[in-house]
Amino acid sequence: MVYLSPLRGAPVTASAPPSAPPSLPVAWLGVLAGLLAAALFPPPPLRAAERDPYALLDRMEAAWKARDADGYLALWRYAEDDRRRQELEYVTSRWASEESQLQIERPMEFAHSEVKASAAIFSINEPRARVEQVVFTLRSHPDGWVVVDRVNVAQIEGLVHLSLAAQGFRADGAVLRLPDFEMHFRRGTLFMPPSTLGPTVLVFVGEATVHFTPGPDAEKEQLRQFCGRTELVEDVRAVFVRIHPADLHHVLVPALLEPDPRSEAARSAAQRFFRDHVDDTYLLDASLPRSPWWLMPGVGDTVATFPTRRGTLTFALSQSEPEPLSLFDRAHRRQINLYAPGGDVVRYDEDAQRDxxxxxxxxxxxxxxxxxxxxxxxxxxxxxxxxxxxxxxxxxxxxxxxxxxxxxxxxxxxxxxxxxxxxxxxxxxxxxxxxxxxxxxxxxxxxxxxxxxxxxxxxxxxxxxxxxxxxxxxxxxxxxxxxxxxxxxxxxxxxxxxxxxxxxxxxxxxxxxxxxxxxxxxxxxxxxxxxxxxxxxxxxxxxxxxxxxxxxxxxxxxxxxxxxxxxxxxxxxxxxxxxxxxxxxxxxxxxxxxxxxxxxxxxxxxxxxxxxxxxxxxxxxxxxxxxxxxDDPASFPDAPDFFIAHELAHQWWGQGVAGENYHERWLSEAFAQYAAALWVRHSRGDDAFRSMLARMGKWALRYASKGPIHLGHRLGHIENDPQVYRAIVYDKGAYVLHMLRQIVGDDAFRGALQALQRDHRFAKIGSDDVRAALETASGLDLRAYFAEWVYGTRVPELRLASRSHPAAEGYRTEITVHGSDLPGPVPLEVAVAHTSGTSVRTVQLDPQGGTWTVDTPGAPRRVDVNASHGLLARVRRD
Known part of the structure; x- marks a missing residue:
């Protein structure tokens, strides 16, 4: 089975041919009667063999075009007596079509005694058509070249000419229902194609309301950025829908509709909307007779296009895709939503389905x-x-x-x-x-x-x-x-x-x-x-x-x-x-x-x-x-070598190892961003490195609510603001790597990254592979950290309280930190500035918080936490 992709996530099936010849309808019997005589009483061969193999192919096409059974069959040599009858039945069924065309691709050479030639057979019975892919075997005999075999390798069903029937149906109270999406037809008329084609097109004109609520939180946020709400509710006056005819009863309730006496008044508007959108999806771009042709959607697939006050939108359900549900604005090339039903994070390798x-x-x-x-x-x-x-x-x-x-x-x-x-x-x-x-x-x-x-x-x-x-x-x-x-x-x-x-x-x-x-x-x-x-x-x-x-x-x-x-x-x-x-x-x-x-x-x-x-x-x-x-999240004017360091890091992260789908862009950009920051620390020192972390943190905190790192290049797409993408994928992603490094330790972190490069060289990986490498190197369970920092949007918040009092050798300061949205224990630097300098201590902060003491020789002047920017967090003082 072969899947063609006329629309992202909308496959068309090109199935293998049936093992038995198709049954012949009554309309074909007259043609069959004349051809059957040729099978029972075959005439003498008409110059059956050709010295020139290309001339043989020319004669095959000419005989097919003329529907000349004698001329076509005379070009064959049969290994079995029954083979002639089978070939006659085959051409009979094809020639019974309104139009049938044979196109044989010429082999590059005839260097051997047997050559295979690919061909396409295009058959039309309005409003449908079919393309068959066949292979003819040509063999050199002493008297010339002949045809000895034909194998059908595939056929593309579902080529159709689309139109609307004149009669419309009353759609008052009907509902078009898809996962997370409903369109309620309050009042109006629904038009479909003639019965010879079936309801692969639905065009509604009238008054309707669209309700769409995506399941995942990240997708709700993307919809909010588009329309200001986490639910799309729009009054619409028209909709264009493509489905497989077998799906009508699954998507339309009720599916049995009565003829609408208002059809005449609504027909012209329906035809205009049909013409405006019929070429948007499933249109085949090929030089075939009677073009253009459209492809039939796969069973279970739906595309619905409707105008709104925010422009014309399209909702699609594509069953074969890892993320089947999508809402997009075709005119402005904006992907608003794209996800799998149920709200779970989808993990997939884009190469898994390749042929x-x-x-x-x-x-x-x-x-x-x-x-x-x-x-x-x-x-x-x-x-x-x-x-x-x-x-x-x-x-x-x-x-x-x-x-x-x-x-x-x-x-x-x-x-x-x-x-x-x-x-x-x-x-x-x-x-x-x-x-x-x-x-x-x-x-x-x-x-x-x-x-x-x-x-x-x-x-x-x-x-x-x-x-x-x-x-x-x-x-x-x-x-x-x-x-x-x-x-x-x-x-x-x-x-x-x-x-x-x-x-x-x-x-x-x-x-x-x-x-x-x-x-x-x-x-x-x-x-x-x-x-x-x-x-x-x-x-x-x-x-x-x-x-x-x-x-x-x-x-x-x-x-x-x-x-x-x-x-x-x-x-x-x-x-x-x-x-x-x-x-x-x-x-x-x-x-x-x-x-x-x-x-x-x-x-x-x-x-x-x-x-x-x-x-x-x-x-x-x-x-x-x-x-x-x-200013920009990826710009560091104080470190002019940062930029080239980022680009060079992509030879490892993005090329040597790559992300397995668009969600995993951070495996390229965040890793390159953090690699460049490590170079700055190596070449310019810790102060320059901490300054860089502070700058990254500023951008990451500003845009953190816009979506998780795992949303990939869709971040900022709706608002056409690439800074959102860079702030989250580049800067927050780099900061997440730094925090993970603090948790697992320098040696484990370096070992994990080298293992990823060694074990996955010139291959694609996902976030789970990164987590597994870090867990193997450190012996820690990092699932909660990835769930919050890579797949989520919440940023930890720390509330700081402190009090100091004289002690035996100076002063003792008690520091209390209450944390929220911490996925697990994290290292935290606490510092007390005093008259003689600054005392710094690194502690472990548990999700519920903690209290620590710092002794100083001089009177405390200021208490800080996270001053070295080891943790991406907001800090508030009580």
Whole structure:
């Protein structure tokens, strides 16, 4: 069984063909009678064999188009007498359709005496259609090539033409009911397709009310950010729904409705709403007869679109997804809610459901940067994980697929699902097999890359008083990376090795991760080749007027710097610093995952960075550029080396080891943020480190209520405020790692992180894997800490009370701390400042609180707790 994904979380099933021939309806009997005679009294072969195998395929298609049974069957040689009858029955059933089309992909070569040719059979019986994937076996006989076998490998059911019947139904009092979602139709008319298709579309016009209340607390908060409440209640006047016809009785109560005499008045409004939204989901983007065609939703899946005062929203139920329930704003690309029923935290690996594992890319791309032109060919070595008839690749919709071929099966059929950046590829003769194969994808188009995933995205504000009144021209560059699918790849980031060849205009350079094999300029073009021998999660290339700025060795890592002209000196100066940071990280986390690292410095209006496998890209803002930058959770101006340290840490955290889904972004960003903070402590001392913790804590406390760390990149998404994401995932996440380090100890913490790098190199992990590594290293149970700090939003609050009195050798101060929202015992620093200095003591604070005494030689002046910022907490004095 193959799952196609026309909408995120809305699969369509392409099932294996039935083992027995389908029964033939009465309407086909006339056609069958004429063809049956050909089976019982076959005529002499009509030039049955062909010296030219391609001519044989041409004749097959021509006979199919003409519905010429004699001509088609004459091309066959049958091993069994009954085989001719079976083939006649097969073509009879297909030709009984209103329209039937056979398209055979030509094999790359006929080097052997037997060749398999993939084909598609498209059959139409309005309003339905079906695509079958078949494989013909061709064999060379002494008198030429003949057909000896046909195997049906899969069929895609559920292609439909959508329309609304003229008659509507009274919907007064009916309810559309889905998990956590109800739409009450107070008064109005419900339109459905003609009975020949069934109720796969429901269009309501009238008066209705939507009630939606997500279960998880984190999702309630996301909804509150969208509409101001934890429940969505909206009056609506129309809704467009897609379901599988078999689900009508499950989602609509009551499902039996009476004809509505008001249909005529409501029909035009229903048709308008239908036309506005019918192309939003399940639309097949393929050159098929009578296009466009829509796909039938899977059983149990629902998509409901309705206009509100906050814009048009869509609620979807997608049974095959780990998080089946979603509410989103399609027009503004806002994912408001996404979760599993029941409110439990979902733990899953995005690779678990994949049907293909990409092992190697042999990629060749010619770029025209001025027009964003891309002409590419990627030879992908794949491992088919499970038996399937179709696989899904990602490729940006702006890039047109020219051909898909394999040595094993020749040309492959493929189609695209609109708005999904996906390509569905028929495996043809390889259907149902597992193991390795090689797929060659040729593609081209105009594709402008999105800006790289900046680690810092401060907003340029109005010019400051000291800013010069002139702008400077920036040296433009392009970075093709993981923000768009600029080359064919799996459905999720997939570790693979790569050989890369890039062709750019003379005067420009292409820089990628991995070892530079060659670079030469000829005939007005520069051609470079890279080899990435270590598995990389994705491929990246930077294009521009880049020049090599220098080389260094950092232990076993070979460093090379590239930069635009104005930054060449700066790039060279950063090499020694980069080498020192890499050596420090190797001591903390183990060997660098990649033996070659290319550092690229580009110019940009805002500073930022990106750290693909074996490569670090830094966007540098020229100091003479007008405007100023606002403060940001990821910006530490007092530690200028922090930023590059963060980016370099991603070679371990994000590339060497990666998060298993979007919830686990903190395993990349928080770990890199904390690694950079450790570098600052190593290079600048404890005071700089504590200052950094204080700054991180300020941002984390400001935005802590916006959602848990585990919400990942959805944090700040609804309000379009990336600072929320960085404050929680970067800063709070880093602070959580620091607190865990205080709990388990330095040695256990370092050992756990090195074990994660050693045991999961070039693999994906989850928060549970981090917890397990820390528990193994320390012998502690950390479940409560992860539940509160990673999956929750509450921040500990400490209430401080103290009293002092003279003692035998000075003064004794009694310190009492009451805690709330503490998941377990935590280390706490208590300090008493006195006339002779400061006395500091580290104690264990239990969830219920505690009392301690500190003796000082001088009179106490001030009592503090958590002054070194070891705990992310709010402190209040009684």
């Amino acid at each position: 293909v594992d990409v092992l190697h890319h042999d990629l060749s791309v010619r770029f025209d940067p001025e027009h964003y032109g891309v002409i590419g060919e990627d030879v992908l070595r794949l491992r088919l994980v499970s038996a399937a008839a179709t696989i899904r690749l990602r490729l940006d919709e702006s890039l047109k697929v020219i051909s898909i071929r394999s040595q094993e099966a020749g040309e492959h059929l493929f189609f695209r699902v609109r708005h999904q950046d996906s390509v569905m590829v028929s495996l043809g003769a390889l259907a149902g097999t597992v193991g390795e194969m090689t797929l060659t994808v040729r593609y081209a188009g105009a594709h402008r890359p999105q800006p790289i995933e900046h680690e810092v995205l401060p907003q340029a504000s109005t010019p400051s008083a000291s800013a010069p009144e002139v702008d400077i021209r920036l040296d433009d560059s392009l970075v093709y990376s993981n923000r768009t699918a600029w080359y064919p790849q799996g459905s999720a980031d997939d570790y693979a090795t790569a050989s890369m060849r890039f062709d750019v205009p003379a005067g420009e350079m292409a820089v990628a991760g991995g070892q530079l094999v060659s670079a030469r300029t000829e005939a007005g073009r520069t051609k470079v080749e890279y080899r990435q021998d270590r598995p990389a999660k994705y491929l990246t290339v930077a294009l521009g007027r880049l020049q090599e700025a220098g080389r260094r060795a950092a232990g076993e890592v070979a460093l090379t710097a590239f930069a635009v002209s104005r930054l060449k000196t700066s790039a060279a100066e950063r090499l020694d610093q980069t080498a020192a940071i890499l050596r420090f990280y190797a001591e903390e986390f183990g060997p660098c995952p990649y033996p070659t690292l290319n550092l690229v410095l580009l110019e940009s209006p805002v500073p930022g960075g990106h750290s693909p496998p074996g490569m670090v890209v830094l966007s540098i803002r020229p100091p003479l550029l007008r405007g100023s930058l606002r």
